[in-house]
Amino acid sequence: MDTTLLLEWTIKAVILIFILLTGFAYLTLMERKVLARIQVRLGPNRAGPYGLLQPVADGIKLLFKESIIPAKADKVIFVLAPLITVIPALVINAVLPWGRTVTVFGRQVSLYVANINVALLYVMAIASIAVYGVTLAGWSSNNKYALLGGLRSAAQMISYELALGLSLLGPVLLAGSLSLVDIVEAQRRMWYIVYQPLAAVIFFITSVAELNRAPFDLPEAEQELTAGYHTEYSGMKFALFYMAEYVKMITVSALFAVLFLGGYLGPFESQYPWLGPIYLVLKILVGLYVLIWLRATLPRFRYDQLMRLGWKVLFPLALLNVVVTAVIVVLMG
Amino acid sequence: MLWQYVPIAILLVLSTALAVLIVLLDALLGPRKPTFRKLSPYESGMVPIGPGMRRQPVRFYLIAMLFLLFDVEVIFLLPWAVTFRKLGLFGLVEMLVFIAILLVGYIYAWKKGALEWE
Amino acid sequence: MAFMTLFIITGAVAVAAALGLLFARNAVYAALFLVLNMFALAVLYLMLGAPFIAMVQITVYAGAIMVLFLFVIMLLGAEQLKEDGGPIAWQRPLALVLGVALLLEVTYFVFAALGTGVRLLPPPEGFGDPHAVGLTLFQQYLLPFEVTSVLLLVAMVGAIVLVKNGRARAASSSEAGEQ
Numbered sequence: 001m002d003t004t005l006l007l008e009w010t011i012k013a014v015i016l017i018f019i020l021l022t023g024f025a026y027l028t029l030m031e032r033k034v035l036a037r038i039q040v041r042l043g044p045n046r047a048g049p050y051g052l053l054q055p056v057a058d059g060i061k062l063l064f065k066e067s068i069i070p071a072k073a074d075k076v077i078f079v080l081a082p083l084i085t086v087i088p089a090l091v092i093n094a095v096l097p098w099g100r101t102v103t104v105f106g107r108q109v110s111l112y113v114a115n116i117n118v119a120l121l122y123v124m125a126i127a128s129i130a131v132y133g134v135t136l137a138g139w140s141s142n143n144k145y146a147l148l149g150g151l152r153s154a155a156q157m158i159s160y161e162l163a164l165g166l167s168l169l170g171p172v173l174l175a176g177s178l179s180l181v182d183i184v185e186a187q188r189r190m191w192y193i194v195y196q197p198l199a200a201v202i203f204f205i206t207s208v209a210e211l212n213r214a215p216f217d218l219p220e221a222e223q224e225l226t227a228g229y230h231t232e233y234s235g236m237k238f239a240l241f242y243m244a245e246y247v248k249m250i251t252v253s254a255l256f257a258v259l260f261l262g263g264y265l266g267p268f269e270s271q272y273p274w275l276g277p278i279y280l281v282l283k284i285l286v287g288l289y290v291l292i293w294l295r296a297t298l299p300r301f302r303y304d305q306l307m308r309l310g311w312k313v314l315f316p317l318a319l320l321n322v323v324v325t326a327v328i329v330v331l332m333g
Numbered sequence: 334m335l336w337q338y339v340p341i342a343i344l345l346v347l348s349t350a351l352a353v354l355i356v357l358l359d360a361l362l363g364p365r366k367p368t369f370r371k372l373s374p375y376e377s378g379m380v381p382i383g384p385g386m387r388r389q390p391v392r393f394y395l396i397a398m399l400f401l402l403f404d405v406e407v408i409f410l411l412p413w414a415v416t417f418r419k420l421g422l423f424g425l426v427e428m429l430v431f432i433a434i435l436l437v438g439y440i441y442a443w444k445k446g447a448l449e450w451e
Numbered sequence: 452m453a454f455m456t457l458f459i460i461t462g463a464v465a466v467a468a469a470l471g472l473l474f475a476r477n478a479v480y481a482a483l484f485l486v487l488n489m490f491a492l493a494v495l496y497l498m499l500g501a502p503f504i505a506m507v508q509i510t511v512y513a514g515a516i517m518v519l520f521l522f523v524i525m526l527l528g529a530e531q532l533k534e535d536g537g538p539i540a541w542q543r544p545l546a547l548v549l550g551v552a553l554l555l556e557v558t559y560f561v562f563a564a565l566g567t568g569v570r571l572l573p574p575p576e577g578f579g580d581p582h583a584v585g586l587t588l589f590q591q592y593l594l595p596f597e598v599t600s601v602l603l604l605v606a607m608v609g610a611i612v613l614v615k616n617g618r619a620r621a622a623s624s625s626e627a628g629e630q
Contacts, residue, residue, distance in 0.1 A: 006339075006343075009339060009340040010347075013340065013343045013344040013347050014347065017347060017348060017351065063358060063363075064362055064363060065363055066364045067359045067360065067363045068367070068371060069372075070372050070374055072374070077483075079356060082352075082356070083352045083356065086348075086352050087349055090344070090348040090352075091341070091344055091345050091348055093344075094340065094344045095341075113340045113341065113344055114338065114340045114341050116337050116341075116502065117580045117581060118502045118505075118506050118580070118581055120411070121411060121503065121507070122341075124506075124510050125506045125507075125510040125514065126509075127514075128510050128513065128514025129509070129513060131514070131518050132483075132486070135518070135521055136479075136483075139479065139525065141374070142374055143375065144374075146374075147525075148389075151389055151522070154518065154522075155393055158396065158400040158404075159396060159400065161400070162400060162404065162407060165407035165408075166407055166410070169407075169411070169414045173414045173417055176417070176418050177415060178411065178415060231375055232374065232375060235359045236355050236356065236359030237356065237359060239355070240352065240355060240356070303450055304449070304450040307396075307449075307450040308449070311448040312443070312448055316439075319432065322410065323429070323432065326425050329418070330421060335454075335497060335498060338497060338502075388525075388528035389522070389525045389528075391526060393522045393525070393526065394519070394523055394614065395610060395611070397515075397518055397522045398606075398607075398610040399607065400518075400519075401515040401518075402603045402606055402607050404510070404511060404514075405511060405515075405603060406600075406603065408507055408510060408511060409588075409599070411581065412582075412584045412585030412589075413585055413588075413589060415582050415585050416581075416582055416586050419586065420586075420590075424589055427593065427597070430600075431597060434597075434600040434601060434604055435600050437604060438603065438604040438608060441608060442611055445611050446615070447611045447614070447615065
């Protein structure tokens with residue numbers, strides 16, 4: 001019993017990592033294709049049919065590139081920084097529910113790696129670690145642009161983490177639980193985006209800022225900071241930062257779907273639990289498309305504008321949303 | 334209780350192994366031809382001016398401090414939100430007092446320009 | 452048995468990280484050792500059946516307080532420990548005396564507890580989950596909770612006064628210097 005359970009957990013963890021990495025590889029292709037279409041170009045189409053082998057080619061290229069460690073860099077932390085960035089990006093997905101229970105070879109298997117009663121707090125805890133990767137990468141590079149980019153990025157991430165945390169409280173107040181499975185199940189009657197539109201918008205904006213993506217991609221503002229905290233990185237160490245960013249995009253879209261779009265719920269899901277993951281993937285794809293669309297459409301913020309939006313607009317709005325939600329919950333009984 | 338966290342530990346071990354493997358492969362497969370110019374800091378092709386590590390502005394400290402204090406507030410709100418239905422009106426009043434006191438600090442920070450990035 | 456092994460490993464990591472913090476010559480390394488120490492503590496909390504506190508430990512200590520530390524280290528440009536300044540003269544003997552006192556105290560309490568023969572009961576069902584923490588915090592410990600907000604307020608005002616007044620003084624003194 002014990003060993004089969006351990007085996008099941010290990011298999012699920014391996015499958016999760018495989019899904020995230022494949023998702024990362026093809027998300028880069030999707031981004032380039034979508035951006036190209038928006039700009040009336042074709043995008044990568046040479047490697048394989050429709051450019052489907054492009055991510056493989058990119059990966060092989062980066063693997064055989066020289067990986068430079070600058071002479072005056074702090075070598076230990078320089079190597080450690082991409083690891084600290086990518087490991088939390090993968091581990092945070094442990095609590096994502098992909099569906100309910102399905103039967104595989106006559107065995108009841110739940111479609112998540114772990115269902116813990118503090119899941120949402122776990123997500124916040126692991127997400128707060130992401131600050132270290134960028135700060136340390138910038139600091140260890142011995143490059144003033146990298147250092148400034150890293151610190152800017154860290155200050156941006158912590159500033160938006162507050163409003164992000166507050167926007168999570170809306171669904172928690174309604175569901176009365178921090179477990180993501182409970183939150184999804186509580187949406188059987190109605191998706192939370194209907195009851196919590198403001199929280200949904202704030203969650204989405206703040207998580208784009210956490211991702212350091214356009215229009216919040218100031219840490220990588222190439223005109224002023226060359227490439228920000230990963231200026232000095234090359235080869236697979238650079239690829240790890242890249243990987244972390246795209247895996248986080250998947251995580252954010254999945255969390256948005258779980259908190260506001262009913263996660264794995266959909267028509268006939270209660271009869272056929274296998275439909276759960278399919279619904280979730282569809283909802284994730286919508287989120288990813290919007291993220292790419294934003295990048296193609298919006299210009300970058302100025303840093304003081306970004307800080308003002310985070311502290312003076314999103315934070316009070318998110319707090320107001322919590323109070324109003326609580327009052328309504330009390331009034332409704 | 335603790336067994337629920339075993340799958341997370343497994344995922345952590347596997348992710349770490351994968352990341353370390355990638356860094357090792359990177360060191361093994363890539364060519365290695367260091368030159369002085371290649372190893373010096375990249376400043377858009379200019380000769381680097383001054384040291385790479387230098388003292389940073391104090392406003393980063395202020396942002397981190399404010400974040401820490403409001404983060405504690407958010408953390409307190411989480412168990413409150415979970416138990417809210419049981420606490421009812423009493424819980425609402427409790428939390429409104431808590432938020433009101435912290436709001437004084439927020440308004441003070443706003444008035445003093447601490448939320449401004451000059 | 453597995454529990455005991457896990458406890459020993461986690462404890463060893465915590466102690467090793469604390470020692471690393473003390474002996475690191477670089478302030479950024481010291482801060483990172485402290486982060487590792489926080490993680491070990493979080494695992495210990497988990498083992499005690501307190502998942503909520505464990506996650507808060509990571510979010511607040513590793514995710515907020517240590518980021519503040521890192522910013523301060525970079526603000527001061529104090530990464531490298533200077534040899535010349537050295538500690539204040541009476542600091543080392545005093546630290547030694549206080550350290551020995553603490554060690555004796557801890558040893559006494561451990562042996563006193565062993566002598567009574569009291570065994571810890573396993574925590575009740577649902578102990579330490581967010582719901583239980585919330586009920587205890589907002590019913591039993593209401594006053595300390597509300598007082599916490601005053602404490603946070605004072606800290607906030609203090610930080611702002613330090614930064615803003617310091618900057619104003621620096622600006623006025625530099626003006627005076629130019630004249």
